[in-house]
Amino acid sequence: MSSAAVSSPAAAAPRTAHARRPSTLTVYRWELRKLVSQKRTYLGLALVVILPLFFVVFQNVHQRHDHGADNIFASQITQSGLATPVLMLLFLSVFMLPLAASLVAGDIVAAEDGNGTLKTILTRSVNRGQVFAAKTMAAMTYAAVAVFLSAGVATVAGIASWGFHSVRSFSGTVVSAPEALLLVFASNAIYLIPLLTIAGFGVLLSTATRNSAAAVVGTIGLVILLFIVAQIPGLEGIRPYLVTEQFENWHGLLRTPTDWAPIAHSAWVCALYLVPSLFAAYLIFLRRDVAGG
Amino acid sequence: MSDEAPPVRARGLVKRYDDVLAVDHIDLNVRSGDVYGFLGPNGAGKTTTLRMALGLITPTEGVVELFGRDPLRYGARALEGVAGFVEGPRFYPYLSARKNLELLAALDGDGAAGRIDEVLEVVELSPRARHRVGGYSHGMRQRLGIAAALLRRPRLLILDEPATGLDPAGMRDMRQLIRGLAGEGITVLLSSHQLPEVQDLCDRVAIVDSGRVVYEGALADLRRQGGAGYRMRTTDDGRALELARAQTGIDHAASGAHGVHFQAQERDVGELSLALAGAGVGILALTPELATLEDLFFRLTEGNGAQGSQASASGSPGEDGPGAASSAPAPEERAVEIG
Numbered sequence: 001m002s003s004a005a006v007s008s009p010a011a012a013a014p015r016t017a018h019a020r021r022p023s024t025l026t027v028y029r030w031e032l033r034k035l036v037s038q039k040r041t042y043l044g045l046a047l048v049v050i051l052p053l054f055f056v057v058f059q060n061v062h063q064r065h066d067h068g069a070d071n072i073f074a075s076q077i078t079q080s081g082l083a084t085p086v087l088m089l090l091f092l093s094v095f096m097l098p099l100a101a102s103l104v105a106g107d108i109v110a111a112e113d114g115n116g117t118l119k120t121i122l123t124r125s126v127n128r129g130q131v132f133a134a135k136t137m138a139a140m141t142y143a144a145v146a147v148f149l150s151a152g153v154a155t156v157a158g159i160a161s162w163g164f165h166s167v168r169s170f171s172g173t174v175v176s177a178p179e180a181l182l183l184v185f186a187s188n189a190i191y192l193i194p195l196l197t198i199a200g201f202g203v204l205l206s207t208a209t210r211n212s213a214a215a216v217v218g219t220i221g222l223v224i225l226l227f228i229v230a231q232i233p234g235l236e237g238i239r240p241y242l243v244t245e246q247f248e249n250w251h252g253l254l255r256t257p258t259d260w261a262p263i264a265h266s267a268w269v270c271a272l273y274l275v276p277s278l279f280a281a282y283l284i285f286l287r288r289d290v291a292g293g
Numbered sequence: 294m295s296d297e298a299p300p301v302r303a304r305g306l307v308k309r310y311d312d313v314l315a316v317d318h319i320d321l322n323v324r325s326g327d328v329y330g331f332l333g334p335n336g337a338g339k340t341t342t343l344r345m346a347l348g349l350i351t352p353t354e355g356v357v358e359l360f361g362r363d364p365l366r367y368g369a370r371a372l373e374g375v376a377g378f379v380e381g382p383r384f385y386p387y388l389s390a391r392k393n394l395e396l397l398a399a400l401d402g403d404g405a406a407g408r409i410d411e412v413l414e415v416v417e418l419s420p421r422a423r424h425r426v427g428g429y430s431h432g433m434r435q436r437l438g439i440a441a442a443l444l445r446r447p448r449l450l451i452l453d454e455p456a457t458g459l460d461p462a463g464m465r466d467m468r469q470l471i472r473g474l475a476g477e478g479i480t481v482l483l484s485s486h487q488l489p490e491v492q493d494l495c496d497r498v499a500i501v502d503s504g505r506v507v508y509e510g511a512l513a514d515l516r517r518q519g520g521a522g523y524r525m526r527t528t529d530d531g532r533a534l535e536l537a538r539a540q541t542g543i544d545h546a547a548s549g550a551h552g553v554h555f556q557a558q559e560r561d562v563g564e565l566s567l568a569l570a571g572a573g574v575g576i577l578a579l580t581p582e583l584a585t586l587e588d589l590f591f592r593l594t595e596g597n598g599a600q601g602s603q604a605s606a607s608g609s610p611g612e613d614g615p616g617a618a619s620s621a622p623a624p625e626e627r628a629v630e631i632g
Binding site for chain 1: 341344347348349350351368369370372373375376377378379380381382383384385386387388392396397399400401402403441445
C-alpha cells in the first residue's frame with residue numbers, strides 16, 4: 001500500500017445514485033463456481049460414480065447370470081447394458097444419492113456462516129433473497145448433477161460391458177434400446193422430485209442450525225427416520241405420504257402403459273414438504289443476525 | 294435519502310441478546326468528509342453497532358441510516374456507495390485473491406470487475422493475486438479487505454480494526470491509505486484500538502463504553518475539554534512549583550525532568566505568570582500541552598471517569614442535540630460484544 005498508490009482513482013469517483021444491481025442468475029453462477037472450487041464437492045460425486053463402476057467390474061469378474069427373480073432388471077443385467085442404470089438407481093436412490101445431495105445442501109449456508117464469508121457477500125449489492133435463491137438453486141443443481149452423473153456412468157459402463165440391447169419393463173413388455181435409454185434418463189429425472197425435497201430440507205437445516213455437520217447429519221437422519229417410521233406396524237396409513245416412499249415414484253415410467261399415478265402423487269406429496277421447508281428457510285435467512293466471523 | 298443525508302446517522306440504537314445489552318441507545322452522526330473514529334474497550338458494542346449499520350444484524354430498537362437509507366428497509370440499495378468490513382475481512386480460502394475479487398465484483402455489478410487490477414495494485418497484492426487466500430498472512434487478508442472495499446468505489450468506508458495484525462510498516466501504509474482516501478473525499482468510519490492512529494487520522498470521534506456513547510464530537514473539542522496542561526521552565530523551578538501550588542486555579546502542579554507541569558485555564562496561567570514575576574522568578578519557557586486521546590479515552594472509559602465524564606461537543610456548530618452524546622445515567626449492566 002504505497003503512498004503513490006493511495007491516489008489511485010479506484011476510490012475517487014463516487015457511484016451513480018442507482019447503480020444496476022446484479023441478477024440472481026449471476027449470484028447462482030458464482031455459487032456453482034464456489035462448489036466447483038471445493039474438494040468436498042467431489043466427495044459426493046465420487047461416491048455415486050464409483051459405486052456403479054464397482055458394480056459393473058464386480059459383475060464382469062464373477063460373470064454371474066442368475067440374479068434371482070425378485071427384480072426383473074437384475075435378471076437382465078448381462079443381457080442389456082441398459083439394465084445397469086436402472087438397477088443402480090434402485091440401489092442408490094435409497095441412501096447414497098440422498099447422502100450426496102445432503103452433503104452440499106446441508107453445507108451451503110452453514111459453511112459460509114462458519115467461515116464468516118456470509119457477511120462478506122451480504123455487504124455487497126445483492127439482497128438476501130437473491131443469495132438465498134442462488135444457494136438453493138446451486139444445492140439442487142448439485143443434486144441433479146449427482147443423479148445424472150451416476151446414471152450416465154452406469155449407462156456407459158453397462159453398455160460397454162453388456163451391449164446396447166432392448167430390455168423388458170416391470171410389466172414384462174420388451175422395450176427397444178433407444179426407448180429404454182430415454183426411459184432411464186426420464187426415470188432419473190422423476191426421481192429428482194423426492195431428492196430435491198431432501199435437498200430443500202438440507203438447506204433449511206443449514207440455514208437454521210448454522211452448522212454444516214448438524215445439517216448434513218440431520219438431513220440424512222431424517223431419511224433414516226422416515227424409513228423406520230415406514231416400517232412401524234400400525235402406521236401403514238401415513239406411509240404413502242412419507243418423502244422416502246416417493247423414492248420409487250419412477251417405477252411408474254417403466255411399466256406398460258406408463259403409470260402416472262405414483263408420479264403425480266409423489267409430486268404433490270413432495271411439494272407439501274418442499275414448499276414449507278424452503279419458505280421457512282427463506283424467512284430465517286432473511287431475518288437472521290449475521291453475527292459470526 | 295438525498296445526497297445531503299449524512300453518511301451515517303443512528304438514533305437510539307439498541308441491541309439486546311437475551312439478558313445481555315450489547316448496545317444501549319447509541320446515537321451517531323458521521324458527516325460527509327469525516328474521518329470518524331469509533332472507539333471503545335473490548336465489548337463496548339462497537340462491532341455490534343457497525344454490523345447494525347451494515348444491515349447484518351437487526352437492532353432491537355432504534356434506526357441507523359446510511360445516506361438516509363435504513364439497510365433493513367432498503368436492503369442492498371442502502372449499501373450503495375458503502376463498503377468496508379467488520380471484525381476482519383473474510384474470504385473464500387480455496388479461491389485465489391483475484392477469484393475472490395471477481396466474485397465480489399460480480400456481486401457488486403456496476404463495472405466493478407474492471408477495477409480489480411487497479412485495486413490489487415493499490416494494496417500491492419498484484420504479485421500474489423493468483424495465490425489462494427488460504428495461504429495468505431493476516432496482513433495480506435487485511436489488505437485484500439481494503440481492495441474488496443475499494444472495488445465498490447465507496448463514498449463511505451467502514452473499517453473495523455483495519456490495522457490489526459499489521460507490522461509497523463503495514464500500519465503506516467494503512468494510515469497513508471486511509472488518509473489518501475479521506476483526501477479524495479471519502480468519508481471514513483474507523484473503529485480502532487490504535488489510539489495514536491485515531492488521533493493521527495480522525496477529526497471526529499465517538500467513544501463508547503458499556504454499549505453507550507460517552508463522547509461524540511470533534512477530537513479537538515474533546516482534547517480541549519480534557520483540560521489544558523502546561524509545561525514550564527523557569528529560573529527557579531522549586532520556587533515556581535511552590536507558587537503554582539499556592540495559586541488558585543492551578544491544579545496538579547508537579548515538577549519533572551523538563552520543569553514544572555500543571556493544569557489550568559488560560560486566565561489562571563496569566564495570574565501565575567504575574568505571581569512568578571512578582572516573586573522574581575523568570576519564565577524561560579511556557580508550553581501548552583493538550584491531553585492525548587489515550588489519556589482522555591481512559592478517563593472516559595475507566596473507573597469513575599467512565600460514567601462521570603460523559604461529555605460531548607454538543608455545543609459545537611452543526612451538532613445534533615440528541616446525537617451528541619448520551620446523557621442518560623450509567624448502565625448498571627455491563628455490555629458485552631456478541632459475535
